[in-house]
Amino acid sequence: MSDGPLVGIVMGSESDRPTMQRCCEVLDGYGVSYEVVVRSAHRDPEGCREWATQAEGRGVKVLIAAAGGAAHLPGVVAAWSVLPVIGVPMSAGALGGLDALLSMAQMPAGIPVATVAIGDAGARNAGHLAVGILALADAGAREKLVKRREANRQPKQ
Numbered sequence: 001m002s003d004g005p006l007v008g009i010v011m012g013s014e015s016d017r018p019t020m021q022r023c024c025e026v027l028d029g030y031g032v033s034y035e036v037v038v039r040s041a042h043r044d045p046e047g048c049r050e051w052a053t054q055a056e057g058r059g060v061k062v063l064i065a066a067a068g069g070a071a072h073l074p075g076v077v078a079a080w081s082v083l084p085v086i087g088v089p090m091s092a093g094a095l096g097g098l099d100a101l102l103s104m105a106q107m108p109a110g111i112p113v114a115t116v117a118i119g120d121a122g123a124r125n126a127g128h129l130a131v132g133i134l135a136l137a138d139a140g141a142r143e144k145l146v147k148r149r150e151a152n153r154q155p156k157q
Contacts, residue, residue, distance in 0.1 A: 026127025
């Protein structure tokens with residue numbers, strides 16, 4: 001598809017990496033290139049801004065932002081970039097990720113964040129959704145997505 005990363009994945013904390021590995025596995029399965037960084041909207045706001053504003057110049061087409069708790073990261077990334085942003089709520093804290101889900105799903109009008117399920121399923125779906133977005137302009141990605149969907153329709157043995 002491309003030599004450089006097409007998908008940028010940012011996590012608010014290194015502790016999010018095991019969950020976001022599920023997203024990476026999905027992207028690997030489609031042969032989609034990606035980059036993974038840790039940038040906190042709270043602890044490293046300047047690093048977060050720099051990463052988000054420079055992503056498009058690196059050839060990135062879709063951003064995936066994972067965060068737990070107050071989960072400001074996807075919204076901050078969306079504020080700094082016009083690229084589509086997919087938010088992945090992490091299963092963490094006293095509310096098990098519900099707070100993160102609501103934080104992402106209730107972005108104000110004009111700063112959208114596509115939000116997927118909490119945790120591992122959400123991380124996987126973020127990968128599939130990113131490929132779906134890429135498939136709008138990439139026939140190879142579309143073909144791989146169609147084949148994956150057809151395989152999903154087959155009964156499990």
